[in-house]
Amino acid sequence: MTTGDAAGPAVQRFTLNERLQHALLMASTLVLLITGFSLLFHDLWIGRWLLRLEGGVEGRGLIHRWAAVVLMGVCGYHFLYILFTERGHAQFMHMRPRREDVRDFLQMIRLNLGRPAEQPAFDRFDYRQKFQYWAFFLASASMVLSGLALWFATETMAVMPKSMFDLLAVLHGRESGVIFLLLFVWHLYDVHLRPEVFPMDWSWLTGRISLADLRERHPAEYEALRKAGRIHEGN
Amino acid sequence: MAYAGRHRAHGRPAVRRARPQHRAALLVGAWCAFALILLVWAGDEATAAGTAPAGPGDRECLKCHGDPALTRTQPGGGDRTMYVDQGVLSHSRHAKVVCIACHTRIAKLPHEVKPGKASCIACHRREAQAYADSIHGRGLAKKDADVPTCQRCHGGHDIVAVRDPASRVQPLHQAKICMECHADARITARHPEMPSVLLIRAYADSVHGQAVAKKGLTVAPTCTGCHGTHDLAPADEPGSPVHRANVAETCGRCHQGILAEYRDSIHAAVLARGVKDAPTCTGCHGEHTIAAPADPASKVSPRNVPKTCGACHAAEGIVRTYGLATKRGETYADSFHGIASKFGNLEAANCASCHGFHDVRPSSDPRSRVAKANLPATCGKCHPGAGARFAEGRVHIEKTKESAPGVFYVRTFYMWFIGTLMVGFIGYMAVEVYGYRRRRRRAGPGRETRG
Numbered sequence: 001m002t003t004g005d006a007a008g009p010a011v012q013r014f015t016l017n018e019r020l021q022h023a024l025l026m027a028s029t030l031v032l033l034i035t036g037f038s039l040l041f042h043d044l045w046i047g048r049w050l051l052r053l054e055g056g057v058e059g060r061g062l063i064h065r066w067a068a069v070v071l072m073g074v075c076g077y078h079f080l081y082i083l084f085t086e087r088g089h090a091q092f093m094h095m096r097p098r099r100e101d102v103r104d105f106l107q108m109i110r111l112n113l114g115r116p117a118e119q120p121a122f123d124r125f126d127y128r129q130k131f132q133y134w135a136f137f138l139a140s141a142s143m144v145l146s147g148l149a150l151w152f153a154t155e156t157m158a159v160m161p162k163s164m165f166d167l168l169a170v171l172h173g174r175e176s177g178v179i180f181l182l183l184f185v186w187h188l189y190d191v192h193l194r195p196e197v198f199p200m201d202w203s204w205l206t207g208r209i210s211l212a213d214l215r216e217r218h219p220a221e222y223e224a225l226r227k228a229g230r231i232h233e234g235n
Numbered sequence: 236m237a238y239a240g241r242h243r244a245h246g247r248p249a250v251r252r253a254r255p256q257h258r259a260a261l262l263v264g265a266w267c268a269f270a271l272i273l274l275v276w277a278g279d280e281a282t283a284a285g286t287a288p289a290g291p292g293d294r295e296c297l298k299c300h301g302d303p304a305l306t307r308t309q310p311g312g313g314d315r316t317m318y319v320d321q322g323v324l325s326h327s328r329h330a331k332v333v334c335i336a337c338h339t340r341i342a343k344l345p346h347e348v349k350p351g352k353a354s355c356i357a358c359h360r361r362e363a364q365a366y367a368d369s370i371h372g373r374g375l376a377k378k379d380a381d382v383p384t385c386q387r388c389h390g391g392h393d394i395v396a397v398r399d400p401a402s403r404v405q406p407l408h409q410a411k412i413c414m415e416c417h418a419d420a421r422i423t424a425r426h427p428e429m430p431s432v433l434l435i436r437a438y439a440d441s442v443h444g445q446a447v448a449k450k451g452l453t454v455a456p457t458c459t460g461c462h463g464t465h466d467l468a469p470a471d472e473p474g475s476p477v478h479r480a481n482v483a484e485t486c487g488r489c490h491q492g493i494l495a496e497y498r499d500s501i502h503a504a505v506l507a508r509g510v511k512d513a514p515t516c517t518g519c520h521g522e523h524t525i526a527a528p529a530d531p532a533s534k535v536s537p538r539n540v541p542k543t544c545g546a547c548h549a550a551e552g553i554v555r556t557y558g559l560a561t562k563r564g565e566t567y568a569d570s571f572h573g574i575a576s577k578f579g580n581l582e583a584a585n586c587a588s589c590h591g592f593h594d595v596r597p598s599s600d601p602r603s604r605v606a607k608a609n610l611p612a613t614c615g616k617c618h619p620g621a622g623a624r625f626a627e628g629r630v631h632i633e634k635t636k637e638s639a640p641g642v643f644y645v646r647t648f649y650m651w652f653i654g655t656l657m658v659g660f661i662g663y664m665a666v667e668v669y670g671y672r673r674r675r676r677r678a679g680p681g682r683e684t685r686g
Contacts, residue, residue, distance in 0.1 A: 157618050181653060
């Protein structure tokens, strides 16, 4: 399990499968955000410019919907991955929110403010990452549902009053702002700007994390792996 | 062929002979027809022949005017030919009309040096009367030398019937005749009341002008098609065919089906009540610039419709004066239909797609396409699924609580939610970065602390 390289001994954190899921999710979400914002900001020069680039409203819609198909495909695959693979299931179990996450969060705040507190022992996923995962899940679920209703307008119009349709259209647009914040403020901070990882946490590309980083950022996981004999101290 | 050959071989006549009683009827009929033709022809010529004053015959006139060298010295200098080309005259509509029928002042020979202009009134009384009342005729009465007289438009000895392709006023050439004066800078300079030549020139590129010039259609209107011929009058005169109150009738002479639809519209109804801001045909379609709706430059092309309707329905003065529904344009522009249309989607609904074109009526009218009961059918034109439920809400929604409460609460929620998230995220980051720097400072220089 343990391997040595230029940055010191490291273990695998994400499998290639997981990294590909992330890459596809990232690509589709970026395309969705760009094509969505070009419609949301159609009154500004940036929106007009993007719309022209995307081939007008028709082209924009086409790209947006194809990206949505990719996103939904990745999400669907992710559910199957969680449900039917041992590895995926184990990852999901690590991702479940626990009471300790709230405690860890409060302890970190206290520590950062210079108050006496115990250093939290993060497991495989810390509260930042869990928040990221679950917030993005909820946000994209609302986007997929409202997006499908708008996409299949002819069908939804048969059962929905126009007021509901308008509401979903506004919700779809505003929720994109939440997703933008989650990704471009929270997530990019977490994986790029956070002093511990600056300039970038490479694990999303290499799939590996050095033992030193693992011990510092995920001490509980490190302990568990050591006890299980998967890593040997001093390597 | 084989059948025809057999037929001939039998030697039977191809046409049966008429029976005696039939022959008599045929003869009477033919005689009647002949008499009728003769009468019509005679009637046509009778006015010329009958009312012509006694005077010299054509042969006598041509003794002098048949000489190509005959000229008259102009008062301003130069010679003007007084030769009458028999070749031209004999091909004209007036080939059989005697000289003095038009040159009425000539009673004996030799005539005075300037016997006055040829007169058409003796035969063409009705046209002459209409002309006298027209803007041109009134100008002539004021001795305005610039106004066109009969000959200016119809020609002189070379005059042919209006329907004759060679006629100067035949639809294919007619606009050129008007432009000879209306595009003449010397004439327009003397008459500031004349319409701008730029306005008139736009006609050439219009759907009507192109129909005449490119497609050779003689049914498409030229200048006279809309403005009238002998009875021409400016648009601000109530009798003018292009006066606001008469435009629809004028266009409707060709566009009959549309006129029937328009007459039943709210626009026609309020126009009839004397509301001068109400649009008639030209209000939406333009005048000399008129273009087919499929032409992107047209005022009624799908992309331009919102702007054209908005010229009144988004004009604060008009909206306020007549108590029209407010914010129709901006709510449309903000809708998906509006955005799609603005960025070139020609299928997206514009004002007319839902409200109707010529038959536009207020939603309070049960026959209106946007009356509550008709909305499912109207929306259903593009969205077959749209049912009665879909049409429940308002269509033009504003950003107010009253107009669309659901949308309003969603907007308000997200405003606070996104704002709170933003503050929370940035606050958390600030705390974390602060803690990191603090620990590093405490650890002292040269020793890095992580976590």
